[in-house]
Every structure is written in C-alpha cells, then in structure tokens.
Amino acid sequence: MTEPRDDRSTSTSTAVTTSVARRITPGREQDFVAWTDAGISVLRTFDGFLGGGWLRSSTDPYEYYVLYRFDSDAHLQEWLSSPFRRAWVARGVGVADDHVTHRLTGVEGWFEPQSTLTDAVRVVGAPPPRWKQAIVIWSAFFPLSLLLNTLVSEYLSLGLVLRTLLVTLVSTPLMVYVLLPFITARVKRWLTP
Numbered sequence: 001m002t003e004p005r006d007d008r009s010t011s012t013s014t015a016v017t018t019s020v021a022r023r024i025t026p027g028r029e030q031d032f033v034a035w036t037d038a039g040i041s042v043l044r045t046f047d048g049f050l051g052g053g054w055l056r057s058s059t060d061p062y063e064y065y066v067l068y069r070f071d072s073d074a075h076l077q078e079w080l081s082s083p084f085r086r087a088w089v090a091r092g093v094g095v096a097d098d099h100v101t102h103r104l105t106g107v108e109g110w111f112e113p114q115s116t117l118t119d120a121v122r123v124v125g126a127p128p129p130r131w132k133q134a135i136v137i138w139s140a141f142f143p144l145s146l147l148l149n150t151l152v153s154e155y156l157s158l159g160l161v162l163r164t165l166l167v168t169l170v171s172t173p174l175m176v177y178v179l180l181p182f183i184t185a186r187v188k189r190w191l192t193p
Contacts, residue, residue: 015050016076017069018103022096024062031095036066039088043068046082048075064096076103128191136187140179144171 024032033054040052052068070076079085148167152158158166184191 014073015069015071016073016103017067018076018101020066020098020101022064022066022098024064024096025094026062028095032064032092035088035092035095036064038091039066039085040068042084042088043079045084046070046075046079048072049079132191136183136191137175137180140175140183141171144174144179 022032036054043049043052048071050069050071052066055065055067057063057065070079145167148171149163152163152166156163156166
C-alpha cells in the first residue's frame with residue numbers, strides 16, 4: 001500500500017476532516033471493508049477522534065472514500081505518526097492503494113459542493129484560498145449584519161448583550177443556510193477557476 005499524497009497541509013487548532021480516496025484491488029472489497037473497519041476501531045481509541053467511516057464512489061466500483069475527523073490538527077498528527085497507524089497501514093498492503101488525501105478545516109466545508117454526498121467528499125482539487133473564502137463570507141456577513149443591527153437598534157431598545165444575542169441568533173442560520181450557499185453558487189468560477 002502506498003502512502004497517500006497530501007494535497008493540503010493543516011496547521012490550525014480547529015477540527016480537521018480528512019478524506020482519503022482509495023483504489024481497491026479487484027476481488028478484495030470485503031478485505032477492504034474489514035481492514036477499514038478495524039482501522040476506525042483503532043482510531044476510536046485516540047484522543048480527539050470525532051468519527052469516521054467509508055463511502056463507495058457512485059461511478060467507480062473500485063474507488064472508496066474513507067473519512068475521519070479529529071478535533072484538532074495536533075490530535076490528527078498523533079494518529080498519523082503513531083505506531084498503531086503504521087501497523088494498520090502495513091496490514092492493508094495489497095488491499096487498496098491511497099491516491100490522494102484531502103483535509104478540510106474551519107469553514108471550508110461551506111465552499112464544497114452540497115449536491116450529493118459523493119460531491120461533498122470529493123478529493124480532487126483543494127478548497128479555494130482562505131482569502132477568497134474570507135471575501136465571500138464578508139460579502140454576506142457585512143450587509144446582513146448592517147441590516148439586522150439597524151432593525152434591532154431602530155425598533156428594539158435592548159442592551160448590547162441582548163442585541164448581539166438576537167442578531168447572532170438570526171444571522172447565523174441565515175448565513176449558513178441562505179446567504180453563503182447563494183453567494184458561493186454565484187461566484188463559483190472565481191472561487192475555483
């Protein structure tokens with residue numbers, strides 16, 4: 001089994017989701033499932049592990065995606081450098097070959113396609129640069145924040161804490177479910193040319 005090519009380094013303390021595209025040796029699908037499930041069982045014993053599993057590609061019967069999530073890059077690095085992982089990888093020789101690893105941290109998931117599960121875990125390419133993500137988030141957040149603060153300040157006489165609580169309770173779901181999907185769909189070519 002070859003070591004995966006890591007197309008994105010992470011050096012942040014936020015949660016890290018890793019997806020690994022694996023090409024299964026024909027006839028070894030059951031071995032792959034058992035081997036992957038054993039690896040996830042080992043992962044469960046590591047500090048900061050938040051969950052994991054595997055998915056089949058919808059277009060290629062020999063391509064699978066293995067997903068796992070840690071609460072921080074430091075905990076992920078403990079797993080990646082552990083003797084337990086090395087032993088587990090060694091047992092997978094001949095079962096599958098890793099061909100790319102992709103990691104997402106922070107709000108990058110907002111910039112991934114949401115149409116299907118396989119699109120959401122696509123491992124080709126990288127998320128847009130953080131500066132582009134920041135511009136898109138700001139372009140949604142600023143007008144919404146201005147509007148809500150104006151409405152709340154104009155019509156409700158609340159203290160700073162209550163006003164901020166109300167604005168964030170309204171703006172967060174609007175940002176996540178309405179504005180960011182709307183804006184990212186409009187600037188998709190600019191985000192990922």
